[in-house]
Amino acid sequence: MDQNLDLTRLSSSTGTNAAVSVLEVSTRSKRCPADLRGTDEFLDLGATYYQKYFYTKDHQNYFGVDPKFGPVSLSVRRDAVDDGGNPTRFCYRIILRTGQLSTLRGSIMEDSVPSSKHGTGRGLPLKDVLEFVVPELNIQSLRAASRSPQVPDLLLQLDQQELILQHRVDLQLSRAGQNTGETSSPALTQFLNLLGHSDPVKSFYKHQDQQNSGSNSTESPTVSMMFGEFQLTFHVSALLQTDADGSGQVLRSHLVGNDVTVIFQEPDAPPFKPQINRADLQHVFIIVRVHRPCTQHTCYSLAVSRSRGVPPFGPSIPSGWIAPASSAFVDFLLTKIINAKHATHKSESFVTMATRARKEQLKQLVNSFVTTTPLDSSSGVRFSLISLGGKKKERLAPHPLAYLQSAGALTWSVTVRDPRSSVAVACRLAVSSELLVLIEEAGRKVVFHCSCRDVIGWNTAHGSIQVFYQHGLCVAFSTRDGRWEDSQEITQRLKTVTHGAAGAAVTLRRNRLGQLGFHVNFEGVVADVEAHGFAWQAGLRPGCRLVEICSVPVATLSHEQMIELLRTSANVSAIVLPPLRDGTPRRSFSETQRLPLLEVRLDLDVT
Template identity: 25%
Template sequence: MEGRNEKLFSRKRSFTFGAYGGIDKFITGNESSCAESVGHSILDILDSPSSEAKPLTSAPSSQKVTELFAIIEKLQGSRLDEQRCEFPPPLRTRLLKIGDGLPLILPPKSGGYWIDPPLDRHVETSPTLSQGGFGLESYDIMERDSEAKVYQEFFRHRYHHSFTACDPSLGPLVLSVCLEEEENRLRVILRMKECSIHGTFSVSLFQQFPTAVELAKMLCSSVSVTCFEAVSYLKAPEIIMAFDEHRVSQNFKFGVLYQREGQLTEEDILSNNEESEEFLEFLSILGQTVKLQGFTGFRGGLDVSHGQTGNEAVFTSFHGREIMFHVATKLPFTEGDTQQLQRKRHIGNDIVALVYQEGNTPFISDVIRSHFLHCFIAVRRIKRENEGEGGDGGSFQVSVTAREDVPPFGPPLPTPPIFTEGSVLREFLLTKLINAEISCYKALKFSRLELRTRSSLLEALRSELSSRSQCMLGEPSQPSIPLTEGGRSVQEGGGGFIENFKRAIRVRSHSFDTLGVPKKAGGVAGQRPKDGESEQTSNVGYTETRGQTSPQDDL
């Protein structure tokens, strides 16, 4: 009877790898309707109270109990055995067509990711081909918001005026106007919840100086307000500049995963503790290993006081930007925790991650389950055919994958995507990582969340400027919170996406307090870490874990 059950109901794992993606399914050994009926009955029994259990067949009760316990034992079998997954047949077929040498990245069965170079070009980019000329060069780094530095560059140190208004359809508006007498022109910037619009107009175009409403309508025809309120607060430029710089990203944090031969699951990859010489050499290309205790640079959410996030990390400065790498093998390892949440909470909250492969096992695009991770860059050390036996094996092959709603970003991969010099690889990877994160902000989830964040911060800016201006004029006003209070400094936060989101939450929480609206119990997003307290204790958890939900679920 047990043999018949094993033949009738074989267990099949879904191919969304990782601790959170496994879905158990029953498939029948034949297509008979009788077998399907029995399968549904078994699932009904396991999901319903014992008092409502329905008989499987007309067999004696002892036989029914034996069969039920056999099924339960099969369900509760070794979890390690169930994690031994194999490539889905469609992928296996495609790999056979590719031939020798597996690609660095494979798409998930469910799709939803693009890969560069595509699988159909894998043969063309084989490491056995001769490499074209590719020397050290400087790559272009994308700007998150090209208008974010306009105010600081053209307005901050010149005499100018700012105005605020609340448009019925566009929401809060903040307008800044500067007269550049040497060029005889007006420079104007209009901040709206979607974006900031910047323009210059020759003074000779106007018979008399235009009003704030006229200037705003020249930049955006949708403006419908009839008047603007003048800003008279003396420290208004500081507050306005703080708002503009929330979209200036000077500091970045990226995850680094270490994938060894044969590792296909999230648990295997996050459980690596040993670092080979090859992996350490790759980390030295990215940056320098620093002690976290007392570290004064950008820490990327790591604890620099109490050692709660490990003792070491990889850090580097790159073209005026500071980058902290969350290296999985350097984050704390928890014995008995298959999910390794101490590591997952940092890497899962990054937007882009590097995957260093030691071996020929491909990386599945969705193997690491996270609401935030949208892009992976895989690197594999290879020995090219023309290097011979005496070659040092110092060539690196690179591949990139991102979710389908992430726009392509530069610099482009060379053909073939192979780097023989560490300095060129470093320049390429760091530029690619920064551009990847900025491009990920345009994905659907991030763009909607960022719009919500910017709207909250802009409303706080308008309210702050209006309130402070009334105080300067001696008029009573409601208390408000400056954008620079209740959050980290611009230098520390660096315009990071998560930091800006938490700042918007803090502003919203303060508005609840001002209005007397009770906040939900258990909300920690508005709390600041105490002196000496690790930053991670106040970090908003976005990583998807069992039994928990992400704030992005409501997007």
């Protein structure tokens, strides 16, 4: 029976797991993983990879029908790596598209590819690169794509078809004694003005009242705005009542079937019943209820109803939460709406339809734009694939660990203990230059992530690795079959992409007075150490940081509990992180850069 790992309580402060991407980040549009607090959930952030690194640049495209994957499309580019003025190094960027919605994208350092053609200055045989990176792909089935200018455009369209930046949202007004077609009220106007004017990021606002302007009365009023890179257009209409007591509700007929609907409820509105209104398609209702409208104390509460096939989406709504009319509330609401849009595309019915359509698109590309030129001869000049006669050289990589410098994620097979049941769960550890991520293999879902800037250290013992992040929280995993080589690679990767350091496991002895010989503050940072005492001899210095005491993470202890544990434990063991070179303790980005929190308020007098 598959175990569903749940590490959300460990990573709750770093944002939702559904917002994680482990692709390398373009230096021109670098995003801050530490700022992920619920935005861009279920969005394929790699959809722009082709546009950033391939489109309008010199690269090669190949099409074919693989015996295992069916119709496939492969894009390859040899790219120079900016290494701060050091001798030029190269990487190979690869995109492999199959009939599945998940696309393989990434890069590999040229020096880490086993090949006998290193040192030619013209690149490696593409066959060597692909056999190393995608060994399951049948290379013999690939043929060069035609040089038609349509090919890059169609590949760009294929990659970005799920990257939808313009969204239509239906906004239904619900109030007591509502008349047919009633689409305005003072409370709704106040809400629309809040949406349009609360944040300068939103670049434009328009409220078109077609009924007052004499235009077609069948068109609903609209409100449009920009939220980051997304354009949202709200179409306002009435939630019609069919029964005198309001127990029957129907959506406007031309709005039935839209995936996300916002229900705006005034204080006296009857309860909303989603089971009556839900259309045949997957649907999400976001209910916004206004409290004390048109006053200086106006506030709003939220509720969500989603179809069974739609996965949960963030940001989470705290129980009993009521928010004042503010830009923070608008940001929260718009983020919730955008994530709802993305979540509906992850339902089983939508995925089935999208997968079928993608396979048809790939078939059309293969049939329309493939040539008869096989991969081996199509790029012989560019990648030096023409092999001269003579003794076959051994295929070696000049720098086998060069891939540890890659910007994208490297992965290892690890085992994680479920904190609820202590059951071992198979996962993939992915470490990019931006994020550390654990992906459950059975469900293929991200179960933990943290920013590399938040990693302060790690400790290894007998194939097990503890990673300490933020204010000393810990996530632990072990390499599959206790592979020592994997542990070495993981720690070397952490040294490359984080500012953390390897911790030391120490045993602290007491002097004749029963004292340990050092002082520690509430963060676990060592303040003073008795010169040449037992603690000094064990390696403790001012600025060291204790992250674990007697197998208990320091982040879970109060200062009083920490002192009590040090005083009363018969044998004191600890994991200690060394200070920085200037003697200051190691702190995470989250500790040094406090992110603004969403303003919330709970009014007990509001029901």
